[in-house]
Amino acid sequence: MDTLNILLMGFISIVLINNLVFTKFLGICPYLGVSGRIDMAFGMGMAVTFVVTLSGTLTWLIDHLILMGTPLEVTRYVCFIMVIAGAVQLVEMYVRKFFPSLYESFGIFLPLITTNCAILGLCLFINLWEVDNLLEAVVLSFGSGIGFTMAICIMAGIRENLNLADVPECLKGAPITLITAGLLTLAFMGFAGMIR
Amino acid sequence: MTLADLYQLWNSAWPAGATMLGLGSGFAVVLLIASEKLKVQVDPKIEQIDGALPQIDCGACGFAGCTSYAKAVAEKPNLIGKCAPGGPETAGKIAEILNLQVSDSGAAQRPIVHCRAHAEDKTYYGQYQGILTCTAANALPTIQACKFGCIGYGDCVSACKFDALHNIDGLATVDYDKCTGCTACSKACPRNLIEMVPFRHENMMTVACSNRETGKATRSMCKVGCIACGLCVKQTDLFSVQDNSARLDYEKYQPNEQAETAFNKCPTGVIIYRGPSAPPPRQPKQKSAAKTASA
Numbered sequence: 001m002d003t004l005n006i007l008l009m010g011f012i013s014i015v016l017i018n019n020l021v022f023t024k025f026l027g028i029c030p031y032l033g034v035s036g037r038i039d040m041a042f043g044m045g046m047a048v049t050f051v052v053t054l055s056g057t058l059t060w061l062i063d064h065l066i067l068m069g070t071p072l073e074v075t076r077y078v079c080f081i082m083v084i085a086g087a088v089q090l091v092e093m094y095v096r097k098f099f100p101s102l103y104e105s106f107g108i109f110l111p112l113i114t115t116n117c118a119i120l121g122l123c124l125f126i127n128l129w130e131v132d133n134l135l136e137a138v139v140l141s142f143g144s145g146i147g148f149t150m151a152i153c154i155m156a157g158i159r160e161n162l163n164l165a166d167v168p169e170c171l172k173g174a175p176i177t178l179i180t181a182g183l184l185t186l187a188f189m190g191f192a193g194m195i196r
Numbered sequence: 197m198t199l200a201d202l203y204q205l206w207n208s209a210w211p212a213g214a215t216m217l218g219l220g221s222g223f224a225v226v227l228l229i230a231s232e233k234l235k236v237q238v239d240p241k242i243e244q245i246d247g248a249l250p251q252i253d254c255g256a257c258g259f260a261g262c263t264s265y266a267k268a269v270a271e272k273p274n275l276i277g278k279c280a281p282g283g284p285e286t287a288g289k290i291a292e293i294l295n296l297q298v299s300d301s302g303a304a305q306r307p308i309v310h311c312r313a314h315a316e317d318k319t320y321y322g323q324y325q326g327i328l329t330c331t332a333a334n335a336l337p338t339i340q341a342c343k344f345g346c347i348g349y350g351d352c353v354s355a356c357k358f359d360a361l362h363n364i365d366g367l368a369t370v371d372y373d374k375c376t377g378c379t380a381c382s383k384a385c386p387r388n389l390i391e392m393v394p395f396r397h398e399n400m401m402t403v404a405c406s407n408r409e410t411g412k413a414t415r416s417m418c419k420v421g422c423i424a425c426g427l428c429v430k431q432t433d434l435f436s437v438q439d440n441s442a443r444l445d446y447e448k449y450q451p452n453e454q455a456e457t458a459f460n461k462c463p464t465g466v467i468i469y470r471g472p473s474a475p476p477p478r479q480p481k482q483k484s485a486a487k488t489a490s491a
Contacts (some may be wrong), residue, residue: 062219070211079219086223093234100236 007139014143020118021151022188027118031152032177034109041156043102044109045149047091049142052119054087055080056141059123060134080123081114088114118148154184241293242270248289249279254357254378256280270294280305281376303394305377307370308470310389311346312404312477315366317419318342334386341417344407346389355384372472393446399471401444401455408439420480422466428458442466 020026027048034044059080067073092110096103103110113119122144131137158180167176246266253261257278259268269275273294277287283304291298319341324333330351333339339347348366355361360374361381368381368390382390389406403422407414411423422442428435429442432454436443444467449455459467465478 066215070215072212072215075212075215078216082216082219082223086227089227090230093230096236097234 003135007136010136011139011143014140015147015150016188017191017194019147019151019188020121020144021148022185023192024118024121025185026121027116027148028181029112030109030116031148031155032181034106035152035155035159035177038153038156038160040102040105041152042149043095043099044106045145045152047095047106047110048113048116048119048148049145051084051087051091051113051116052122052145052148053138053142054090055084055119056122056126056144057134057138058083058087060126060131060137060141063127064132076124076127077120080120084119084123085114118144151184155181158184239270242266244293245270245290248282248286248293250281250286250376252281252357252376252378254281254376254380256378256380281378283377303396305379305392306372306375306395306400307377307379307381307390308393308400308402308404309346309368309370310391310402310404310406311344311367312466312468313342313345313367313418313420314364315348318345318366319417331386342407342414342421344387344389344409345405345418345421347387351384351386352381352390355380370470372470372474395471396449397451397471399469399474400446401449401451401459402446402468402470403435403442403444403466404468404470404477405466406441408441410440414440420464420466423464425463427461427463428467431455431458431461 014020018024021028021031030044030048035041062079062083063076067076067079088111091113092103095106095110122141126137126140131140159177162176162180171179243266246263249262249266251262255261257265257275257280259265265275265279269278269290273291273296276290276294276296276298277284279286279290282289284298287298321338321341324336324339326332326336328349330347330349333347333349337343346367348363348368350361350363350368352368353361353363357378357380358374358376360371360376362369362371368385370381377392379392382388382392384390387406393400393402405414405418405420405422407418407421409417411425414421414423422440424437424440424442426437426442429437432452434445434449434455435458436445459469460478462478463480465480468477469475
């Protein structure tokens with residue numbers, strides 16, 4: 001029961017309170033770039049969730065089984081990036097095979113998941129928070145992906161409605177998007193300090 | 197650094213290398229299997245067409261690059277002749293791949309500059325000191341007397357990806373050996389001086405002026421401008437005079453005696469040959485000589 005409690009708390013924490021996009025400002029590039037339409041945003045969120053779960057789990061394993069046993073922690077960044085790049089390649093092939101239209105509309109943003117700082121950030125945060133339990137690492141990675149999906153979908157929903165709104169001429173396009181992002185962040189700051 | 201140091205360095209370095217190698221090869225195997233399992237069948241025609249294209253991604257076809265053009269042309273064969281740098285040859289190859297027949301894909305399009313005035317031929321009101329691009333200079337009505345001629349700051353030169361345009365003494369000059377016909381220069385010119393013309397012959401006769409002022413006004417501002425005297429029109433109906441400027445029908449142009457006579461009779465030498473081995477332009481006749489010719 002205790003373990004379940006910790007896992008649940010960790011999940012809620014990473015989705016709402018320590019959301020990587022809203023509180024750590026990671027992964028802003030696809031967050032602003034692919035949030036034009038809600039279906040694309042959801043696809044992007046799913047792709048990132050898959051990559052982050054896979055790479056979060058794998059990096060935890062690699063970190064604990066290989067790197068910490070031998071004093072090789074210095075190579076952590078390189079190893080993590082390699083894992084992420086491999087996972088992204090896998091996702092790219094999968095999406096290209098089964099969702100060709102999604103693949104077309106993602107364009108450059110799909111391979112760019114490799115350099116999505118939310119993913120590397122999460123892998124390093126898991127290490128920083130000294131998560132010493134594989135299950136917890138998996139839940140945190142998955143939760144961060146869900147958090148990203150939620151953030152990008154909220155953003156896409158707002159932007160779809162913004163298209164119909166009467167935005168002042170000088171704020172059309174990127175400025176209103178940035179303002180929206182700022183307000184969203186402010187709203188989510190209200191959760192700050194609830195857990196952890 | 198002693199040998200012992202090196203040995204120590206090696207001792208602490210090799211596990212890192214081995215780990216990387218192990219992880220890397222592990223992922224390589226996984227990805228290899230995945231790439232076989234998740235292979236996407238691409239229409240082999242698209243790859244073949246892509247191979248036949250020049251791969252310079254100039255954008256003359258209206259697509260982002262050669263690959264996207266290949267995709268589009270495989271779906272819609274009526275886009276076949278859009279590759280300007282490849283010309284009829286590439287169109288023929290694509291037609292062969294798509295199992296089609298191209299009747300007449302037309303001659304290769306090459307740009308001609310409708311001006312032949314170098315700096316010494318033009319009249320200036322003053323010295324321009326500003327942003328050195330044609331687009332900026334063109335906003336100034338008094339940049340030079342002629343409102344139609346080449347400004348000579350080389351917007352077309354910087355637009356050219358193939359080093360085929362050079363600014364020679366205040367006049368954009370095309371190097372037809374290097375030109376691929378990608379139309380970038382004709383889009384860059386703020387005065388629309390550069391026209392794409394089908395080069396049915398190696399050297400084309402062209403009218404190198406687009407001035408629309410009356411003959412007298414043109415004379416006053418340019419030594420080599422077209423004065424719309426109509427001498428060329430009298431020789432052959434390939435020529436016509438519109439808006440105070442001679443025009444040549446490039447679609448119908450054939451080298452013949454009448455055209456040659458028109459070339460020789462032109463008082464300002466505005467009819468010139470253009471092409472890889474074009475003869476040099478004629479010098480304008482002196483004013484008195486021009487008078488006797490028209491008399």
